[in-house]
Every structure is written in structure tokens, then in C-alpha cells.
Amino acid sequence: MSELTQELKAKIITQLNLEDLTVDDLDDNTPLFGDGLGLDSIDALELIVMLDKGYGIKLADPKEGRKVFETIQTMADFIEANRK
Amino acid sequence: MTPPEPIAITGMGAISAIGEDVVSNFRSLEQSRHGIGRITRLDTFHHDRLMAGEIGLSDKALYERLAIADHEAYTRSTLLALVAAKEALDMAGFDRHDGYRTGLISATTVGGMDATERYYDDYLSSAEHRHFIPTHPCGYGAEQMARYFGVNDFVTTISTACSSAANAIMLGGRMIRAGLLDRAIVGGADCLSKFTINGFNSLMIYSATHCRPFDGSRDGLNLGEAAAYLVLETAGLAARRPQKPLAYLSGYGNANDAFHQTASSDNGEGAYLAMKSALQVAALHPADIDYINAHGTATPNNDLTEGHALLRIYGSKDALPAFSSTKAFTGHTLAAAGAIEAVFSILALQHQVVFPNLNFSQPIASLDILPQTQLKHQQIDHVLSNSFGFGGNCTALLFSKAHD
Amino acid sequence: MTKPIYIHGSGSISIQPTHEPGYRFEAVKAYAQNPVPACDPDYKSLIPALQLRRMNKSMRMAIFASRLALQEAGKETVDAVITGTGLGCLSDSERFVETVLANEHELLNPTPFIQSTHNMAAAAIALSLGCKGYNMTYVNNASAFASALLDAGIYLAEHPDHTVLLGGVDELGARTPRFWELAGYLKHDNPVIPTPLAASSSPGEIAAEGASFFVASQQPTSQTLGKVIAGDTCYETADAVAFVNRFLRRYGLAAGDIDAVVLGYNGDIRYDAVYSTVGSTLFAALPHIGFKHIFGEYDTVAGAALHLALRLLGQQDIPQQLLLNGIRPRSLRRILIYTQRRGTNHGLILVEKEG
Numbered sequence: 001m002s003e004l005t006q007e008l009k010a011k012i013i014t015q016l017n018l019e020d021l022t023v024d025d026l027d028d029n030t031p032l033f034g035d036g037l038g039l040d041s042i043d044a045l046e047l048i049v050m051l052d053k054g055y056g057i058k059l060a061d062p063k064e065g066r067k068v069f070e071t072i073q074t075m076a077d078f079i080e081a082n083r084k
Numbered sequence: 085m086t087p088p089e090p091i092a093i094t095g096m097g098a099i100s101a102i103g104e105d106v107v108s109n110f111r112s113l114e115q116s117r118h119g120i121g122r123i124t125r126l127d128t129f130h131h132d133r134l135m136a137g138e139i140g141l142s143d144k145a146l147y148e149r150l151a152i153a154d155h156e157a158y159t160r161s162t163l164l165a166l167v168a169a170k171e172a173l174d175m176a177g178f179d180r181h182d183g184y185r186t187g188l189i190s191a192t193t194v195g196g197m198d199a200t201e202r203y204y205d206d207y208l209s210s211a212e213h214r215h216f217i218p219t220h221p222c223g224y225g226a227e228q229m230a231r232y233f234g235v236n237d238f239v240t241t242i243s244t245a246c247s248s249a250a251n252a253i254m255l256g257g258r259m260i261r262a263g264l265l266d267r268a269i270v271g272g273a274d275c276l277s278k279f280t281i282n283g284f285n286s287l288m289i290y291s292a293t294h295c296r297p298f299d300g301s302r303d304g305l306n307l308g309e310a311a312a313y314l315v316l317e318t319a320g321l322a323a324r325r326p327q328k329p330l331a332y333l334s335g336y337g338n339a340n341d342a343f344h345q346t347a348s349s350d351n352g353e354g355a356y357l358a359m360k361s362a363l364q365v366a367a368l369h370p371a372d373i374d375y376i377n378a379h380g381t382a383t384p385n386n387d388l389t390e391g392h393a394l395l396r397i398y399g400s401k402d403a404l405p406a407f408s409s410t411k412a413f414t415g416h417t418l419a420a421a422g423a424i425e426a427v428f429s430i431l432a433l434q435h436q437v438v439f440p441n442l443n444f445s446q447p448i449a450s451l452d453i454l455p456q457t458q459l460k461h462q463q464i465d466h467v468l469s470n471s472f473g474f475g476g477n478c479t480a481l482l483f484s485k486a487h488d
Numbered sequence: 489m490t491k492p493i494y495i496h497g498s499g500s501i502s503i504q505p506t507h508e509p510g511y512r513f514e515a516v517k518a519y520a521q522n523p524v525p526a527c528d529p530d531y532k533s534l535i536p537a538l539q540l541r542r543m544n545k546s547m548r549m550a551i552f553a554s555r556l557a558l559q560e561a562g563k564e565t566v567d568a569v570i571t572g573t574g575l576g577c578l579s580d581s582e583r584f585v586e587t588v589l590a591n592e593h594e595l596l597n598p599t600p601f602i603q604s605t606h607n608m609a610a611a612a613i614a615l616s617l618g619c620k621g622y623n624m625t626y627v628n629n630a631s632a633f634a635s636a637l638l639d640a641g642i643y644l645a646e647h648p649d650h651t652v653l654l655g656g657v658d659e660l661g662a663r664t665p666r667f668w669e670l671a672g673y674l675k676h677d678n679p680v681i682p683t684p685l686a687a688s689s690s691p692g693e694i695a696a697e698g699a700s701f702f703v704a705s706q707q708p709t710s711q712t713l714g715k716v717i718a719g720d721t722c723y724e725t726a727d728a729v730a731f732v733n734r735f736l737r738r739y740g741l742a743a744g745d746i747d748a749v750v751l752g753y754n755g756d757i758r759y760d761a762v763y764s765t766v767g768s769t770l771f772a773a774l775p776h777i778g779f780k781h782i783f784g785e786y787d788t789v790a791g792a793a794l795h796l797a798l799r800l801l802g803q804q805d806i807p808q809q810l811l812l813n814g815i816r817p818r819s820l821r822r823i824l825i826y827t828q829r830r831g832t833n834h835g836l837i838l839v840e841k842e843g
Binding site (some may be wrong): 129130167179193195197200204205207214217220221222223224227230231236238239241242244245251258259278282283285286288338339340341342345354357473474475479 | 540575584586587593601603623627666723725
């Protein structure tokens with residue numbers, strides 16, 4: 001599990017150009033949106049592409065993303081439960 | 085406050101998925117005949133997955149109609165623009181050599197992207213289509229139009245995403261009012277392209293079916309292609325000709341939402357400020373407006389926030405005048421939307437009719453506002469037309485009836 | 489134009505170190521390449537990292553240059569943002585075209601599409617300043633900056649107590665310069681900055697990029713760098729001398745009322761002759777100042793010319809590398825800028841020292 005969260009952190013940093021951050025700066029349970037990391041709706045779309053390309057999981061409705069992308073941990077849980 | 089002298093509209097032209105001229109656009113609106121279907125003309129992976137408002141004429145047919153030689157490089161947006169602007173100029177019927185300062189203010193977001201995406205790799209390997217290389221910039225089309233029509237006093241192009249043409253109309257009005265032009269040909273054009281279809285699809289706001297503006301179940305837009313132009317003149321200049329103006333441009337306002345790159349703020353601040361400022365310029369009250377041609381793209385975000393902004397202007401849903409989005413007819417025509425909807429607003433004034441908002445069945449729960457869903461004949465003196473774009477760019481235009 | 493507008497702050501990013509405080513155009517950076525990318529300032533020094541991460545070069549350059557202009561004017565924000573750009577956010581446009589062509593059947597990353605929109609620089613400025621006012625973007629090729637300047641004049645006439653931020657920005661792409669090369673726009677033969685002008689000219693221009701932004705209002709202040717008295721454009725003209733003459737007459741000026749002319753020579757032998765004609769016919773006795781030989785060519789480079797003119801008014805001296813005809817100015821109060829690109833989009837800006 002922690003291997004997946006580490007991998008997700010690295011991918012998120014690259015995909016979303018969070019160049020000032022390192023994997024160690026990201027906590028598994030920090031909210032990614034709002035007052036946490038401060039990501040927005042465009043980032044959410046980028047994360048949907050990441051789920052599709054990296055893990056073969058498709059989210060058809062961007063609204064679903066809100067729960068899935070709450071934290072690194074919720075993302076990892078979702079991937080574990082849904083990946084083929 | 086006394087309103088300033090209104091700007092006369094003496095000509096208009098339009099080509100869209102529902103008609104190749106103003107009259108046929110009107111017939112389609114009157115008969116609730118939309119122009120949305122599977123994509124047949126554009127070579128795209130999505131041709132049978134997504135729907136769009138395509139214009140039935142091929143580029144070749146447009147070249148022929150405009151008597152442009154085969155070896156010349158005109159991209160589709162410019163071809164559509166020439167058709168619509170020609171109709172507007174013929175209708176206005178002024179003498180182009182009468183010495184008055186005539187400007188051309190055009191709008192586009194696609195520019196020559198349809199050629200660029202078609203020849204992107206081909207340009208490097210073959211000389212065959214390289215004459216299209218100069219057509220890429222958004223400003224090139226207006227320069228070709230200026231040459232085609234012999235306009236040289238002032239030529240510019242605006243690109244502010246989906247509010248582009250509304251801003252072109254606004255600039256024409258402001259330049260005439262500032263005494264910098266006597267007359268302005270204003271409007272916009274955007275053709276369909278793989279770039280825009282894939283772009284909106286990647287934002288997950290492209291409906292898989294017919295778009296449903298202001299509906300509770302709306303799930304995104306359909307793109308369309310169109311061009312529309314108006315001829316604006318000082319009221320004094322217009323009065324010298326026998327025919328009366330089609331209508332007047334009485335107000336305009338632009339504001340920025342300054343909230344997010346793509347999403348609108350929850351309370352529709354930019355939209356609210358734009359409408360308020362258009363009303364102020366026209367010295368009109370919200371209650372003076374008889375019909376609102378809404379932006380109404382049918383994306384979850386736009387219709388919700390535009391609805392909130394309308395409720396802020398009117399105070400309550402009971403005070404709202406008849407409103408509709410005509411995007412279910414034409415698709416969202418991006419930079420052309422503000423101009424095609426200006427033409428529809430003027431048609432509403434001329435024929436005293438509100439056009440229906442198609443595909444509506446249930447209101448957005450948190451707003452509970454009902455667009456006009458049937459064609460409705462009623463007294464219309466003033467029409468408000470909204471156009472909002474990415475980057476928080478919000479523009480509202482006000483059109484007023486020409487009285488005898 | 490409407491009424492003169494006063495410029496209180498000017499910020500510029502270009503292929504010269506114009507973003508450095510106190511830069512006086514004395515040391516000019518040399519290049520032997522085509523195209524030439526702009527000098528990158530430390531963007532992080534003025535733009536928060538969370539915003540910067542999703543900004544393409546146009547947006548970065550525009551925000552940074554506008555921050556410099558605001559700092560110089562001592563302003564936190566403005567009432568309106570009016571910009572020009574010939575090609576908009578070219579790199580993201582290229583990136584998205586390439587993605588579509590390669591992977592149309594897949595889910596695509598939306599960011600380059602959003603960022604390809606031409607008004608993204610103006611929008612990013614509004615967002616970063618929280619400016620909810622009027623926001624406009626002109627894209628009419630080499631007149632894009634002139635249109636922004638004209639609109640600023642109209643806007644300030646409509647709102648006499650407002651302050652606007654106006655400017656121009658253009659970035660280079662990767663694939664597009666190859667297209668320009670195929671279209672014959674670019675210089676092959678000895679492409680260097682500073683570009684040799686006049687006698688040693690060859691065909692082609694040296695493509696570059698940059699952003700220049702200005703804080704303007706209708707009121708002079710103690711900060712005022714200069715005032716733009718008038719501007720004019722014309723898409724095509726068979727007689728540039730008549731175009732310039734008409735302009736001077738309209739503002740009741742004779743050639744002798746001008747102290748120096750800034751001319752848009754870019755070293756392209758095909759189109760530079762018009763500057764020699766205007767220069768020798770109307771302004772033979774005046775200093776001729778070049779700018780594109782040190783800034784390169786791009787659609788909104790007229791903004792860099794205005795930045796240069798304002799700096800010259802301030803320093804009251806024309807550095808040797810900029811002076812094309814060896815004539816020193818008697819004084820520097822009024823400067824006329826004349827530029828065109830590839831024979832079209834002729835533009836004039838008349839700028840005057842205040843006080």
C-alpha cells in the first residue's frame with residue numbers, strides 16, 4: 001500500500017508540475033484540494049487522465065473524482081479496489 | 085441620466101448549422117429545427133461519438149460561392165466569415181467609397197487551426213500545402229476580409245475565448261461613440277476543428293448527446309460552427325439612407341470573473357458585473373429587458389452560475405423576463421457565439437418573438453428558473469445577450485428595437 | 489487616439505536583460521541563432537509557486553512584466569487589463585495539436601488546451617491581481633499591441649479616473665518556427681543579434697519573444713515616465729510617407745517638432761526600405777533609433793519599442809548601439825515610433841516626456 005502512495009505522490013508532482021515539492025512533503029492524508037494542497041478542477045481532470053493511463057481506471061463523471069481525490073490515501077484505496 | 089445616442093445596426097449576416105443566411109436561420113428558430121448531429125465533415129475519431137452543429141457546405145463549395153481561386157489559402161473560419169459579412173454589407177448597402185471611416189473588427193479563437201492541424205506534419209515533408217502556413221494566426225482572417233472588402237481604415241481581431249464576438253461588437257460601438265469610426269463591420273467566426281472538439285472533450289464538458297441548456301440533467305455542450313457580422317453606424321449616418329435601422333446597439337459591458345482559468349465563480353460575479361454595466365451604459369433598468377438570450381452552454385458550471393447572476397440582477401425568479409439559450413440549435417459556436425446570438429437578438433426584436441430553449445425538461449434544483457421552451461410572440465423592446473468565456477471573460481450586450 | 493495617456497510604470501522581458509533594474513541599453517546581449525528565446529528572470533521572485541506551476545511562457549512573461557510595471561508605478565492593482573498578442577500561447581497550442589494528432593482516441597490532458605486560449609495572459613493577470621474590471625485581448629498580428637494601446641485610450645476616455653494595465657506578449661514555439669522557416673520568414677544568412685542593418689542586409693527576420701507592460705491613466709503623477717500622445721495603424725499602405733505625414737498633420741506637428749524617430753528595421757532586406765524612405769524623406773536631420781536589431785522580431789515587439797522610448801526619455805541619452813545614423817539629439821522630449829512587419833500592419837506611436 002505505501003508503495004502505491006509513494007508512487008502516486010511522485011506521479012502527482014510530475015503531472016501537476018508541483019516542482020517545489022518532494023515526495024516527502026506530501027502526507028498521505030492531506031486534503032489535495034481546497035485548503036490542503038490547493039489543487040483545483042483542472043488538476044482533478046489531470047488526475048482522471050492519470051488514473052486512466054496509469055491504472056486503467058475510467059471515471060466517466062468528473063463529480064466522482066471529488067471523493068476519490070480527497071487525499072493520496074483515498075486515491076490509493078480507490079486504485080487498489082478498482083484496478084484490474 | 086440620459087442615454088447616449090444609440091448605435092444603429094444597418095446590416096447583419098449569419099451562417100450556422102441552422103441556415104446559410106439570416107432568413108434561413110430565422111425559419112429554423114421559428115420552427116424549432118436544430119442543426120445538431122453526428123460529425124460528418126471533419127475527419128475526427130469522435131465523428132460518431134460526439135455531436136456538433138456543422139454547416140453543410142464544404143470548403144470547396146465556399147470557395148466557389150465566394151469566387152476565390154483554388155490556389156489561394158483561406159481557412160474555413162475565414163470563408164464562413166466572408167459569407168456572413170458579405171450578407172451584412174449587402175443588407176446595409178452603403179457606398180464603400182463615401183469617405184466615411186469604416187473599421188473591421190473580427191473575432192476568432194480557432195483562426196487557421198483547422199489547416200494547421202490538417203497539415204502539421206505534411207508541411208515539413210511536402211510543399212503542396214505550405215501556402216496555408218501564413219493562415220495560422222487568428223489575425224490573418226480579418227486581414228483577408230479587409231482585402232476582400234476593401235476596408236483599410238481600421239482592422240483588428242479580438243480573441244477572448246467564447247465572448248470574442250460580443251467583445252468585437254462592443255469595441256465597434258465604443259469606437260463609434262468615441263468618434264474614431266463612423267461605421268464598423270463587427271462579428272466573429274469559428275469553424276469546427278479537431279483541436280476544439282478534443283479540447284472541450286478533454287475538459288469532460290462535451291455532452292454525448294444533445295445539449296440541454298438550463299436543464300437539471302445537463303451534462304455538457306455540443307460545439308458548432310458559425311459566422312455572423314453586423315454593420316454598426318452612427319445614428320446620424322444611418323438616418324441618411326431610406327431604410328430604417330434593423331435595431332440599435334444600446335448597451336455593452338465587459339468584466340472579469342477573476343476566479344479561475346475555466347470555472348465561473350459560484351455567484352457568477354463576472355457575469356453579474358457585465359450585465360450591470362451593459363444596463364448602465366444603456367441607462368436601462370433590469371425590468372426594461374423583455375428577453376434574455378442567455379449564454380447557456382449547457383455545461384453544469386455555466387448554466388448554474390449564469391442563473392445565479394441573473395437572479396442577482398433581478399432579485400427573484402418571478403422578476404426574470406423570458407430567457408432562453410439558443411445553443412441547442414446551433415451548438416456552442418465559440419468566438420462566433422456572441423455575433424450569431426446578436427443576430428438572433430435582433431431577429432427577436434424585429435419579429436417580436438422569443439426563441440425557444442430546446443431540450444429542457446426540469447429546472448436546476450438550486451435555481452428553479454424556467455427558460456422559455458416554446459416560441460412566444462410578445463412585446464419586445466430590449467434584448468440582453470450574454471457571452472462568457474474562459475479566463476473569466478464576461479460580456480453582455482443590449483439591443484433595442486428600432487421605432488418607426 | 490482620444491486623449492494623451494500617461495505612463496507611470498513600464499516593465500519588459502525580452503532577449504535583452506530589460507527586466508534588470510536600471511538596465512540602460514548600454515550593454516547589448518549578442519546572439520548567433522534564430523529564433524532567440526527571451527532572457528528568463530527569476531519568475532519565482534514575483535509569482536507564487538502554486539500559480540507558476542501552470543503558467544506557460546506567455547503567462548509568466550506577461551505577469552512578471554506587469555508586476556515590474558506596477559512596482560515602478562507604485563500600484564497594487566488596476567481597473568482594467570488590455571493586452572495584445574500575435575500568436576498567443578503558442579507552445580501549449582503546439583502541444584495540444586500534437587497530442588490530438590497522436591492520441592485522439594485516448595483521454596487527453598486538458599491543461600495545454602486551456603492554456604492555448606489566446607486570452608490566458610490577460611486572464612492570468614486579472615486573476616493574480618483580483619481585477620474584475622474590463623479585460624481584453626487583441627490578436628491582430630503585428631498591430632496587436634497598437635490595438636491594445638488604442639483601446640486603453642478609449643477606456644481611459646470613458647473612465648477618466650481609472651488606471652489600466654496594457655501590454656503585449658508573444659512567445660516562440662518549437663514547431664511553428666520551422667513552419668516560418670519554410671514560409672521564408674526567417675533569416676538564414678548570418679542570423680545575429682545585434683542584426684546588421686542597411687548595407688549588409690539579407691532576407692529574413694530573426695524571430696524572438698518577449699512581453700512589455702505599462703501602467704497608464706489620464707492623470708500625470710510624480711512617477712510619470714512619459715505620455716503617449718497618439719497612435720495610429722494602417723493595415724496596408726502604398727505610401728508610408730503619406731501615412732506618417734497625415735498622422736503628424738492630424739496632431740498639428742511638423743517633422744521638426746520630433747526629437748528622434750524609432751524605426752523598426754529588422755534586417756530583412758525585402759521590407760526594410762520603407763524605414764529608409766520615411767527616415768530620409770521626413771526625418772533626415774533627426775537621430776534614427778533602431779530596436780528590432782537588439783530585440784528581434786515578433787508581433788508585439790512594438791511594446792518593447794515603447795518601453796525603450798520611455799527609458800530613453802528618462803535617461804536623456806541614446807546609447808551608441810541603438811543610434812543608426814550617428815545624429816545625436818538636441819534634446820529628447822518627443823519620440824515617434826514607426827514599425828511594420830513584412831510590409832503590413834504599419835503602426836505609429838508618439839510619446840513625449842512629461843513636465
